[in-house]
Amino acid sequence: MSTVTNPRNRDRAGRTGLYVYRVIAYFVLIVLSLLCLFFFYVLLINATRNHADIQKGFSILPGKNFTNNWNSLMSNSELPIFRGMLNSLLVSSLVAILSTYFSALTAYAIHAYDFKLKNFAFKFILLIMMVPSQVSALGFVKLVRSMGLMNTFLPLFLPSIAAPAVFFFMKQYMDSVLPMEIIEAARIDGSGEYYTFNAIILPIMKPAIAVQAIFTFVGAWNNYFTPALILKEKNMKTLPILIAQLRSADWLKFDMGQVYMAIALAILPIMIVYFLLSRYIVAGVTLGSVKG
Numbered sequence: 001m002s003t004v005t006n007p008r009n010r011d012r013a014g015r016t017g018l019y020v021y022r023v024i025a026y027f028v029l030i031v032l033s034l035l036c037l038f039f040f041y042v043l044l045i046n047a048t049r050n051h052a053d054i055q056k057g058f059s060i061l062p063g064k065n066f067t068n069n070w071n072s073l074m075s076n077s078e079l080p081i082f083r084g085m086l087n088s089l090l091v092s093s094l095v096a097i098l099s100t101y102f103s104a105l106t107a108y109a110i111h112a113y114d115f116k117l118k119n120f121a122f123k124f125i126l127l128i129m130m131v132p133s134q135v136s137a138l139g140f141v142k143l144v145r146s147m148g149l150m151n152t153f154l155p156l157f158l159p160s161i162a163a164p165a166v167f168f169f170m171k172q173y174m175d176s177v178l179p180m181e182i183i184e185a186a187r188i189d190g191s192g193e194y195y196t197f198n199a200i201i202l203p204i205m206k207p208a209i210a211v212q213a214i215f216t217f218v219g220a221w222n223n224y225f226t227p228a229l230i231l232k233e234k235n236m237k238t239l240p241i242l243i244a245q246l247r248s249a250d251w252l253k254f255d256m257g258q259v260y261m262a263i264a265l266a267i268l269p270i271m272i273v274y275f276l277l278s279r280y281i282v283a284g285v286t287l288g289s290v291k292g
Contacts, residue, residue: 043267046260054256069257079246081262084239087153088221089269091238094157095220096213100170102161103212104205107170108197112183122171129164134225141229151232160220166212173208210277217273221266239266 046054049063073081110122144155178201186196202209224240231237243262 040267043260043264046256047264049257049260051254051256054260065257066261069255069261072255073258073261076246076258078234079242079262080235081239081242081265083235084237084242085265085269087236088239091153091156091227092217092220092269094153095160096217098157099160099163099166099216100209100212103163103166104170104202104209105197106167107174108201110171111174111178112180125164125167128162129168137225137229140226144230150230151236152230153236155230156223156227157220160216163216166216169212170205170208173205178204214274214277218270221270 042058045059045062047069048066049059050065050068053059053063053065073079106125110118140155144150149155182200182204183196186200191200222240223238224244227238228241228244231241239262243259243266246259246262
């Protein structure tokens with residue numbers, strides 16, 4: 001019998017080809033992961049070096065200036081880093097909670113109810129999503145000033161209740177994983193609408209909520225444009241404003257070691273939030289909710 005037509009040889013060749021493809025895929029993923037982690041490594045290394053060493057170029061080994069960078073950053077009275085971290089943490093957490101909850105609630109209303117202006121409401125929300133925030137910045141600042149809310153945190157997190165991009169993601173996720181039979185069964189059992197949403201729908205939506213919570217938290221944490229327009233007092237400023245002030249310092253006082261140390265501190269809360277919420281992304285919550 002010819003070796004070409006032998007089924008055993010064909011299976012062996014198929015397994016060999018599959019193994020080769022898998023090795024190539026893993027190799028590409030490893031290279032991409034190393035490229036992504038390389039920049040974090042550079043950040044951590046430069047946080048341990050002084051300004052003169054950083055200007056010389058990249059170094060594989062860490063420096064010996066970590067304590068000096070930390071002390072000089074903490075002793076800068078014009079840049080209350082920890083107060084800025086608390087301000088950013090408060091604003092970002094409220095933005096993540098409000099945007100994900102109310103966007104899921106809005107998506108549930110569009111998904112579960114039939115009314116005349118349903119399609120118009122959906123398209124209108126998508127139309128608002130296309131408008132950049134910079135376009136309405138001047139009017140937003142005038143409105144905030146007229147309401148006496150300048151130099152407060154309210155204008156930074158209250159508008160996140162209306163988050164068109166988060167709503168669109170929630171609506172698409174509901175269309176794919178939330179059958180109307182679950183909602184109708186809850187209504188037949190006498191469940192109220194808010195109880196149905198909070199006790200049944202939200203557990204099903206946990207993966208989508210986790211993803212959008214990460215994105216909105218990171219977006220609010222890195223937001224410089226809106227806080228720079230609203231916040232003026234030193235103790236009210238968020239961390240991106242303080243880092244920008246540190247980078248825009250006088251050339252004689254400019255210290256790259258402090259800048260890298262501040263950026264290293266800034267990414268820690270983002271990493272913590274990601275590790276806390278990432279486990280929900282791949283969870284099979286829909287099946288668990290139906291069984292419950």
